[in-house]
Amino acid sequence: MGVKKSVSYGDLHFRTQTEARSFLNTMLNRYDIGDRVSAADTSILKAALALHPESAKKIGSGIQDFSVRSADFGTKCFWVNRTDGTTEKFSHKACV
Helix, strand or coil: CCCCCCEEECCEEECCHHHHHHHHHHHHHCCCCCCECCHHHHHHHHHHHCCCCCHHHHHCCCEEEEEEEECHHHCEEEEEEECCCCEEEECHHHHC
């Protein structure tokens, strides 16, 4: 069995990657398509997005806020809304 790797998003600490993924999945499912993410969840998503393998590309000009929009195959995902008005979807699973 592999070594369990802990994950931290700011002050939030998870013992395993599975726990972190589950937390972000639960957060995503609290929102409907078209919703703007709350300020409290935005601070967590900023810390999570910093761990994304393409974080610099995803963040771009800077983060204004986050929203939930439709994604591929009828799913939904988080989108980063940048300060320059552009948007980019990202997989929360890649932020672990």
